[in-house]
Amino acid sequence: MSDSYSFVSPTHEQMEIIRQQLGTDEEDIKRTIASLRAWLKTQPHLPEEIDDAQIERMYIQCKCSTERVKKGLDAYFSLRTRYPEMMNRDPTGQDVVRTMEHMKVVLMPRLTKELYRVHVYSHIDPDPQWVLWIDYAKVASICFDMMLFDDYSLGDVLIIDLKNVTIAHLLRTDINVIRAMEFAHKTAFCRGLKGIHLLNADKVTDFAMKIVKLGLSEKLQQRVHVHLPGSTTLFDHVSKEYLPDELGGTAGPTDKLAYDFIRRAEKKRGWFLEQDRYTSDESKRPPDNHYADDLFGVSGSFKKLSVD
Template sequence: MQPHLPDEIDDARIERIYVNCKCSIERVKKGLDAYYSLRTRYPEMMMNRDPMGADVVSTMEHIVMLTMPRLTKELYRVHIFADPDPDPTWVSWTNYGKTVSINLDWMLLNDYSLGDVVIMDLKNTTAGHVLRSDINMIRAIEFGYKTAYCRSLKALHLINADKVVDLAMKILKAALSEKLQKRIHVHPPGSTTLFDQVAKEYLPDELGGTAGPMNKLAYDFFRRTEKMRDWFLEQDRYIADESKRPPDNHYADDMYGVAGSFKKLSVD
């Protein structure tokens, strides 16, 4: 009944969005609308997503990104971002957002979990890395994560937080909602406070856990998306056609403001 949305919406995506939205039909509708309109609003992040493309491969070569295979007892999924290249010239939040969206799509088709715990290891992170932050892209990633993929961030842990933590916090507070800011936890170098909130069995060996070596876990994480390469490339065909959006569909108003399109903006 929504002609602006593509017909190819698989049941697996609807089912997992339904779970993520705590069984709210209205939130599912808004999530699906956001999911397909996001591609036209942020094509640099949501289009041309090739898991074997140079932009994604380069990102994975300069920072370890992985999703842990075991759910916590609360049924949360643990994600790790660690060991960044000390040279900050590689940092691209557009490429980073594209890589994150690839993982989110994989989870939307294959994963059952009730929220996410993100752990960012700030070791090797310098002011140069932080200053290359793109607040607009961080906000786009947050919007996509929360509204289009309907995921829930339960905690963000910054570990080995040293000299750059104050600068990093300023960036995060400028980009994240107040609700998410309250879920940020800072752990200085040498502390064991992370284990009070995330058990060692859910963490890789390098972070003091017992779940296995980080490089192997990252390799497995990367290879599973490669197997879906054809699917990701095909998704560029399925986007929201705003010219066909029904006049009584106001989801774009709520998500983007100004009725979702400058074509509808009236100036007195």
């Protein structure tokens, strides 16, 4: 596969622009990482197995709020305890392989001019029988962790192509998993979602929006944009150079972009298998730790929630 489609890490100039926008610099980041590591040592329920670079990216994504990073670190390890169904990850496992066969997941190689990272979910299988939301969540969490390795951005733009999606697909939606994914994205991985774009949504728009309202916070609902078949309104939000060829962009074919994503994940297989062992020990959580109630506002297990 051509390297021209491979993930491009942010340049030094882009990183400096991001730091300047957030009012931080190298010295501040070093002090903050040291402070957060010292805090981790005071939390007997949390492991310390996280790299400095990952903490730095959390700090950037949290707009340089150490309090939000503390909450994020707690959530990062507690997520694996509370949602093992989502966080037991093997990039070469049958569940991940099957998901990638029935849907293309792409991290676009370059940051947009706003310094956002574009994520694309497309080529969804027309057969709804294979739909398993817990497997979507697992692939998404792999993606989130890879962002803590490779990314340096001001937020994410999510694009979902509903071209092959029917009401039968949507009836298999698990609202609790969607809520858990939003919690993981925002709190545990400290990422900001700047926009959600639903493409080719004419026949299922009303139903899809009903699910969005059930599964996402009110703030995120306001960032959802619907684009009808044949329209070019997506380009008002995301330039063609940051989109796959099949969506009218110029950044390369989806197949190669998706191939690159999963190959990069597979190269980190050993890390995922080891890292998922590091979970919070809730029996040791200090009684004065005030994050617990904030962290788990969603159900602790995945249960089907019907959509009327």
